[in-house]
Amino acid sequence: MATETRSREMRPSPEAPTPEDREFSFSSDDYAFLRAMLKEKSGIExxxxxxxMVYARLAKRLRKLGFKSFHQYIEFIGTPAGVDELGTTLNALTTNLTKFFRENHHFEHLGTAALQEIRGRAASQGRRLRIWSAGCSSGEEPYSIAITLLRAMPDIKQWDARILATDIDTEMVRRGNEGVYPATALEGMEPDIARKYFEPHGTDKVRLAAEARNLISFKHLNLIGNWPMKGPFDAIFCRNVVIYFDKDTQRVLFDRYANLLVPGGFLYIGHSENLFGITERFKLLGRNIHRKIA
Ligand SMILES: C[S@@+](CC[C@H](N)C(=O)[O-])C[C@H]1O[C@@H](n2cnc3c(N)ncnc32)[C@H](O)[C@@H]1O
Known part of the structure; x- marks a missing residue:
């Protein structure tokens, strides 16, 4: 797999116009306002x-709503009538890059070493198994978890196994819940997996098999807001999410993850993320896989 970097995740759209060519005026004050708003509402910096990039992502909203400038749009999202639009603004400003079995070594670890431990632990605890995909985007990550469990646990029907998949972006949560993807999403996937866990859907789409969909609950959740769930989780995937958060936000978030994990539970983070100087409640096992130790 090609090396991924933060700059690729946040690459501006190639069609972004230069300031002189812009259809809508967008001052540095407007940009400062949107940056501060995004940080406050989502933690994303x-x-x-x-x-x-922000111009390219929001210009079509301004066009659709008939605004002439970003200033007008910003004023609108601050009014009671603009509350729903504020959600759309947040959706447009999140970066949702993802794919099935991205950083596949995490799923290999989950399906072997992690599950072996979880099985040992959970056998005496009612065969309960809980995994959280935090910042799940359009669902490829939690479905990769579901397929990993289905392949590694032939007896999964005898387990109380659930995957929670959450994201701040309501459109991503909707898409994940639907479980429909372009057929091209299967490119590079093991043929056995593609055959067994995906069904044709229309002419050029595929849908996850019901046994994978039924394992997952998709929910809208802001990682810097309140969390309704109590856990505990056996494993948490939070990959390629905190790269956009400052260190203090990360400190609070990883502390909350540690509180929700079982003792010895696993935390999987993204390829360009690390916990150095953030928390000492985890031990690095390798390749951005961590174990809760405190
Ligand atoms: C780059 S995607 C990563 C998707 C997946 N975890 C992966 O690694 O392939 C980052 C996701 O984090 C979500 N996100 C960003 N800030 C968030 C927040 N405060 N609460 C919940 N989700 C957030 C975004 O909406 C986006 O879908």
Whole structure:
């Protein structure tokens, strides 16, 4: 798999116009406002150089709503009538890049070493198994978890096994719940997996098999807000999410994850993320797989 970097995740759209060619005026104050709003509502920090990207992502909303400038749009999202639009703004500004079995070594670890331990632990605890995909985007990550469990646990029907999949972006949660993807999403996937867990859906789409869909609950949840669930979780996947958060936000988040994990539970984070200087409640096992130790 090609090396991924933060710059690729946040690459501005190639069609972003230069400031002189812009259809809508977008001042540096407008950009500062949107940056601060996004940070406050989601924890996501956009760098000072992402103004073009924000323009490209929001211009079609302004066009659709008939605004002439970003200033007008910003005023609108601050009014009671603009509350729903604020959600759409947040959806547009999140970066949702994902794919099935991304960073596959995490799923290999889950299906072997992790499940072996979880099985041992859970056998005496009613065969309960809980995994959380936090920042699940359009669902490829939690479905990869579901397929991993189905393949590794022929006796899964005798387990109380559930996967929670959450994201701040309501459109991503909707898509994940639907479980329909372009057929091209299967490219590069093991043919056995593609055959067994995906069904044709229309001419050029596929849908996850019901046994995978039935394992997952998709929910809208803001990681920097309140969490209704009590856990405990055997494993948490939070990959390629905190790269957009500052260190203090990460500190609070990883502490909350540790509180929700069983003793010895697993935390999987993204390829460009790390816990150094953030928390000492986890031990690194290798390749961004961590064990809760405190
Ligand atoms: C780059 S995607 C990563 C998807 C998946 N975890 C993966 O690694 O393939 C990051 C996801 O985090 C979500 N996200 C960002 N801030 C969030 C927050 N405060 N609460 C919940 N989800 C958030 C975004 O909406 C986006 O879908």
């Amino acid at each position: 956009l760098g000072p150089t992402k103004q073009n």
